[in-house]
Amino acid sequence: MEKKRLPIVLQLTCMFILVIFLLVSVLGFTVYKLKSSGQTTEELVKHNVTSANLVKAGHLEFTGALLDMRGFLFYPDGAVYEQGYREKIKKSSELAKEFSDTSKVADTREDGILLAKLVNDYVVLGDKVIAAKKANAPNLTQLTTQGRNLVKDIDDQFRKLDTQQQKYISERANAVLQDATATGANALIYSIVIACIVVCMAIWYSRNLARRLKNINNELAEVGNLNLTGKDVYPTRNDEIGDMGYIVIEMKKSLKGFVSQVTNSSQILSSTSIELSDSVSEQLKAVETVAESVTNIAAGSSQNADNISNISATMEEISASSEEINASTAEANNNAQNAVVEAARAMELLSQTVTQNESITASMDQITTVTTNLDQGSIKIKGIVDLINSIAAQTNLLALNAAIEAARAGEAGRGFAVVAEEVRKLAEQSAGATDEIAKIIDNMGNDIIFAVSTVKKANQEVDKGKSSAIATQKGFDVIIEKMDMVKNEIEHVAASMHETSLGIQTVVASVENITTVAHATSASSEVVAASAEEQTAGMHEIDTNAAKLAQLATEMMEIVKKFKV
Template identity: 30%
Template sequence: MKSIKTKLIIYFCTLILFTTLIISFLAYNSGLNGMQELEEELLREKLMGDIASSTFYLQQYFGNVEYENGQLIDAKGNNIEGNNEMVDAILKDMGSAATIFAKSDDDFKRIATNIMGEDGQRAVGTYLGKDSLAYGDVAQGKQFVGEAMILDNAYMTVYKPINDESGNTIGILFLGVPRERSNQLIQGHINGLRNGLSMVTVIGLIIGIIFVYTIAKKIADPIAILALEIEKISNYDLYFDENSKTKKYLNNKDEIGTITRALDVMQRNLIDLVKDISGTAQQVAASAEELTATSQQSATAADEVAKTIEEIAEGANDQAKDTEKGVEHVNELGELIEKDQQYIKDLNISANEATKLKDEGFKILKDLVEKTKINSESTEEVYTIIVNTNESAEKIENASQMIRSIAEQTNLLALNAAIEAARAGDAGRGFAVVAEEIRKLAEQSNSFTKEIAGIIKELTDKTGHAVDTIQEVEKVTASQTESVQFTNDKFKGINGAIEKMKEIITEINQSSEKMGGKKNQIIEIIENLSAISQENAAGTEEASASVEEQTASMGEIANASDSLARLAEEMQGAIAKFKY
């Protein structure tokens, strides 16, 4: 049979293991999805930033691009086809694949690129193709962002139309980032996340096992010690050991202390009761022996009556005296039995007090369950408030992202304004100053949005930690509820033991009442014997009749003394079972 401590350790360790595995699995999946979404978003933002910068590169290297005779011509009138300086600069500065397309009939032709084919040559001279996902948007003058296959390799791409001064699409500026590179980065982060969660799971499991073992030992050890003590009492062993392990729980303020103190009082009371009953049994046995001896003497006197009337008279007088002593002894026995009945009543009162303490313990457990429920509800309310705070922080972050996007667009407009002012010469100096101020304001706005993003991240991290803490509190509350329920079950077991003890006390009380009845019977017998002795002393003329009557009375006395002796032996046999 497994001990309570072993069961507690097995139950709680199993619960901790499954809970830890489930939480780790959910955290891993959540982190994996979040990481992939974040990488996707960052990749898109990089491409959008790079394409905005690439427009500046296009202006820097080629100026205003025109379309003449199926060719893209820079501001100096040179054909752009085969000029790879700009796309190589983009690869060097931004790390992105770049391609310039020129309009060719109703399609677009690659005329400059930094993408190399398997033969080591630049992949130029090929067409975008109408079946391309980007073709429809670009043909309508719209920018396309999405995945595309280039030379059998997956890229996250952006296609930005190149328009002439009339707004007609004359070419495409393409930027792309290989999917393989971003996937490698994501996989590295995933491996780190998995290793971290595995380590946290193992450490949490070890700490949980140690904690459960400590708590189980603290709860189960006192119960096991008290169970051994109760089992010893149930085996009639009432020996009072001053060095008993239960003594260290006497001063406890919890239910264990209450049970220990009640058990200590019960053990002392039972020892006193058994000692009193043992003494009474010895006295009853002695009285029975004296009564037997008296009956033997009376029988001897009856045999000698025939010899002499004088001896009969003397025997009658002696017999009267002995019967008087017998009455006194029986009365003393009655007083002892009455004392035993009082002791049993006191023991019954102690049992009722133990029942009252048990009821108070149940009431305390009920209050503890209610308080645990209130604590759980308060924890849920705090958890909801933290989640709402986290959602508000996300809304602020979205607003910050919009401000940063506006700042980037403003910065780009300021850059274009500066370029136009530079072209205007002296007439555009004032406009250039204004454009510079706008650019500074855009940079400041971008800086502020970064600070806001940092603050929001810190707030989100703290609220996330708070959520984890609240979840741990919920676990502890659930564990506390189970412990209270377990204690309640043990109280029910103790209640059964107390009820059993009360039944035993009731049986002892009934036995004592029977002894009182036997005492009255003995008194009646002895009184009859005294009357017979007095009749024998009334006159010698009735000697023969008196001898016969006395002989019959001696038989009754012998039977009564035998019954009394058997009762005393049975009582001593019952008391001998107890060790004290």
């Protein structure tokens, strides 16, 4: 089953998206936690400090009302004190009721309701005391005693509420502080883990890419050195580098077939050249015999019949040898043409290899572009880190505002001032954590630069493979040139053999004329002698061409031996 294709650009894009997703997740988690802590702090300032201030203000108003009540009881003209008492006790009652209505904690709400009831009871008792004082009633002492007891209960209730509020504020502040501290630590840990994952992925991918390109370069180098004995290494991934690996394997197979075909053709050509040379030698001897016979015919007509018979038999042998030579020459020409075709196919495969090298170079340029985009993505992440720094600064400002509110609250806001200070420290810690994240991103940028360097090295390896393929292509250009020379020489031999065949036919015709026209022996002998001379010259030319053909076959065998199959 064919593996799903994953181009190199798609692989790098998926890695980049994964890294961005992880970083954005960590940053989103950190921002969420910081905003949650800010909201909790704001709620703490808005509700709990306000409630504490209500308790303090109500207690102060109640204490002022008690002082006015004492002034009313001890001074004869107590109208002013009576008015002050009524205003302050009313204010204290309203503050107690507001506290019980706005409290969000069940315990403090119940205690606030009890406080409001006690204050209302004191208002009723205070009206009775004022009326008894104005009327000089005998139960005034009894009423004041009841008032002192009720005042003690009210003071205890105010102190209890104040203690509860301080305890609640302290607990909430500690919870906010612990949550913020844990958030900062988690963000730092997650950032370090993600940075380690990104670095490991970048190193693993760059090394894997360089290893695959090195394997292909080694195979191309072996082909460039004419070594075809290496084991085929099939690609493990369906991408551009895998395509190049398959093309290299197919090229090696075609080259092996081509070298085998050229070797066989060279052997056949060599043996054919030897046979041709031997046949030419025999024909040359036969032609010399014909020439000698013609001379004898011219010298003595008494031996014409015998010599003509010998000439006829010899010419028949020459004709048969000529046909064999023509057949051998045709076979050699056919083999040479097949070798040229195979060489052309090998050249086409080499051209495909060079084209694939150019495609790989383009893909490596795309990889460099994606890596540059990854570097730009890290710059954008730095912008997000700056946003976190801004949020931390806002949190610090919020803590400062909380400290101001706590200072306004006086003693009641002292505990919250401590909390505000801790929140401010937490904001500074968050800013420090973001600085650490920025450093980690800088390290990631260095790793990205390392990946770019690795890609450049891979490009160099591809260029080496391309040079090896070009060198191999030049070697095959030489082989094709030699094959063309062999083909041309074979064609020359075929043409010479054709001329020789025509000459033989002429000699045969002349011999027939000699047998039929005995009286024209002298003239026919001259014609035969001339034809024999032409035949001799043609046979010498054939012998020379056969020697050249044998030399070319030897040179081609030496070239083929350079290949290791």
